[in-house]
Amino acid sequence: MTRQASGRPGQDRAWRRRLLSPWLTTPCLLALALLAWNGFVTHWRVSGFILPAPGPVLAEWGALLLSPGAWLHTGLTVLGTLAGFLLAAGFGIAAGILLSLSPTLERLSSPFIVAFQVFPKVALIPLFVVWLGFGLGPKVLTAAILPFYPVMMNTLLGIRSVPEGLRDIMASFGAGRLPLLRRLELPYALPFVFAGLEVGIVLSLVGTVVAEFVSGSSGLGYLLVSRINSFETAQMFAIVLHLCLVGLVLHGAVRLLRRRIPGRS
Amino acid sequence: MAEPPDVLIRLDGVGKDYGGGVSALLPTSLAVGGGEFLVLLGPSGCGKTTLLRMIAGLLPPSSGGILISGEPLWSSGGRCRKALLCRLGLVLQDANLFPWLTAEENVLLPLELRGGSERGRRTARAQAMLALAGAGDLGSRLPHELSGGQRQRVAIARALSCDPDILLMDEPFAALDAISREALDLELQKLWLETGKTIILVTHSIAEAAFLADRVVLFAPRPGRIAELVELRFPRPREPELMFTPEFQQVVRHLHERMSALMGQA
Numbered sequence: 001m002t003r004q005a006s007g008r009p010g011q012d013r014a015w016r017r018r019l020l021s022p023w024l025t026t027p028c029l030l031a032l033a034l035l036a037w038n039g040f041v042t043h044w045r046v047s048g049f050i051l052p053a054p055g056p057v058l059a060e061w062g063a064l065l066l067s068p069g070a071w072l073h074t075g076l077t078v079l080g081t082l083a084g085f086l087l088a089a090g091f092g093i094a095a096g097i098l099l100s101l102s103p104t105l106e107r108l109s110s111p112f113i114v115a116f117q118v119f120p121k122v123a124l125i126p127l128f129v130v131w132l133g134f135g136l137g138p139k140v141l142t143a144a145i146l147p148f149y150p151v152m153m154n155t156l157l158g159i160r161s162v163p164e165g166l167r168d169i170m171a172s173f174g175a176g177r178l179p180l181l182r183r184l185e186l187p188y189a190l191p192f193v194f195a196g197l198e199v200g201i202v203l204s205l206v207g208t209v210v211a212e213f214v215s216g217s218s219g220l221g222y223l224l225v226s227r228i229n230s231f232e233t234a235q236m237f238a239i240v241l242h243l244c245l246v247g248l249v250l251h252g253a254v255r256l257l258r259r260r261i262p263g264r265s
Numbered sequence: 266m267a268e269p270p271d272v273l274i275r276l277d278g279v280g281k282d283y284g285g286g287v288s289a290l291l292p293t294s295l296a297v298g299g300g301e302f303l304v305l306l307g308p309s310g311c312g313k314t315t316l317l318r319m320i321a322g323l324l325p326p327s328s329g330g331i332l333i334s335g336e337p338l339w340s341s342g343g344r345c346r347k348a349l350l351c352r353l354g355l356v357l358q359d360a361n362l363f364p365w366l367t368a369e370e371n372v373l374l375p376l377e378l379r380g381g382s383e384r385g386r387r388t389a390r391a392q393a394m395l396a397l398a399g400a401g402d403l404g405s406r407l408p409h410e411l412s413g414g415q416r417q418r419v420a421i422a423r424a425l426s427c428d429p430d431i432l433l434m435d436e437p438f439a440a441l442d443a444i445s446r447e448a449l450d451l452e453l454q455k456l457w458l459e460t461g462k463t464i465i466l467v468t469h470s471i472a473e474a475a476f477l478a479d480r481v482v483l484f485a486p487r488p489g490r491i492a493e494l495v496e497l498r499f500p501r502p503r504e505p506e507l508m509f510t511p512e513f514q515q516v517v518r519h520l521h522e523r524m525s526a527l528m529g530q531a
Contacts, residue, residue: 165361168323172355173375173427174347183374187365261365 084143312489
């Protein structure tokens with residue numbers, strides 16, 4: 001008797017937690033949203049050019065997933081994104097380290113860094129096309145420039161966050177500048193760097209797709225614009241869904257890497 | 266008071282001034298003997314931690330010099346002589362273990378940075394130091410899996426890893442509960458008796474100072490300066506029962522009265 005009485009509230013809570021698990025709620029909410037979307041479109045008799053019903057969109061996405069041509073475009077978009085992201089990661093981390101070494105350099109460069117950050121960098125894409133042509137070049141450059149700032153700033157912030165006590169301990173070992181960076185500052189900053197990279201991979205994808213809007217003869221951004229130009233709205237929506245999938249996979253890959261940072265509670 | 270027979274550390278008019286009128290520490294002279302257990306005691310803002318940081322090579326003095334076995338620790342340009350740092354081990358109030366390294370890797374770190382010996386010898390050394398500090402079975406744990414007292418044991422093992430002859434400790438047990446603190450005070454005394462290190466320990470606990478020290482250096486605040494040197498001749502090893510004897514109580518009362526008077530002046 002008493003065991004039951006004391007067991008019940010705990011069991012209730014466990015049940016609720018199981019019911020509210022995202023593995024269960026997300027598909028339900030998604031289905032609800034699709035139903036609402038479908039209801040809206042049929043009830044107001046919205047034209048398929050303006051907003052197609054979910055059925056045709058999903059059908060188009062299915063066709064897209066089965067089409068080798070679409071996967072070629074996907075591959076080119078992913079290639080541009082990853083190449084730009086790797087460049088941004090390399091240069092961003094290096095720049096963050098450089099700024100952390102010299103407060104003077106940071107003071108001198110900070111107006112330019114801020115100006116560069118507030119300026120809408122996608123406005124430069126036409127110029128990149130003039131410089132680099134219509135191939136991968138402008139995409140990679142755009143995909144590299146958008147995430148550069150968050151990666152750099154997070155690296156700098158991470159190195160700045162090293163507690164004074166740990167610096168004192170390293171100083172008491174007589175550690176020089178390079179061991180200080182390699183054994184203390186970089187490992188300490190790693191979670192900060194990864195937070196920057198997680199934001200960065202998404203920005204890289206944004207950069208690639210926008211560059212494809214402007215310059216492309218290939219890639220999902222180009223495909224999307226070409227569909228909307230021929231009034232294939234359902235196909236355009238299918239590409240948007242497909243981009244969402246690509247973004248999830250890329251972001252998930254970076255998160256997976258982050259989980260492998262050792263020794264953090 | 267007479268100078269110790271074999272002087273290991275000599276403070277020669279060491280002072281620290283941050284500007285703005287009040288000195289953190291007025292020029293101070295003191296000789297610390299080899300193998301001595303010296304405790305720096307005083308209220309906050311009396312310059313005891315400042316002095317320890319200058320001896321640890323972390324903070325350049327504004328005036329005077331620090332000699333270790335006759336060699337100056339600070340060059341005239343305010344640069345610390347790194348060759349002398351290997352003779353100093355440092356333990357701070359917070360253990361300051363590297364959170365991504367296991368206890369053993371933390372103790373290995375200074376050995377790796379100094380290089381020299383080969384890997385197997387370093388590992389053996391780290392394990393021996395962990396055992397000496399009473400943390401022999403904690404080597405594979407990460408810092409967040411350890412209690413505050415265990416973390417401080419690992420920090421002590423790390424400070425000892427390069428076999429320094431001087432151990433500098435800045436309120437090492439101040440953040441611990443009373444029971445752990447007493448246990449670690451006892452173990453520190455044991456470690457000191459076994460190894461013959463010279464220890465300079467900063468504390469604001471009168472009982473801890475009187476229990477551990479050969480000599481207590483009492484500091485006065487604003488400006489920071491030495492107010493009194495008290496020599497304690499209680500036999501070693503000292504047991505916790507010592508703290509309940511009238512002689513010990515008398516020392517505690519004296520230090521307490523002096524400290525209250527100094528606080529009142531300030």
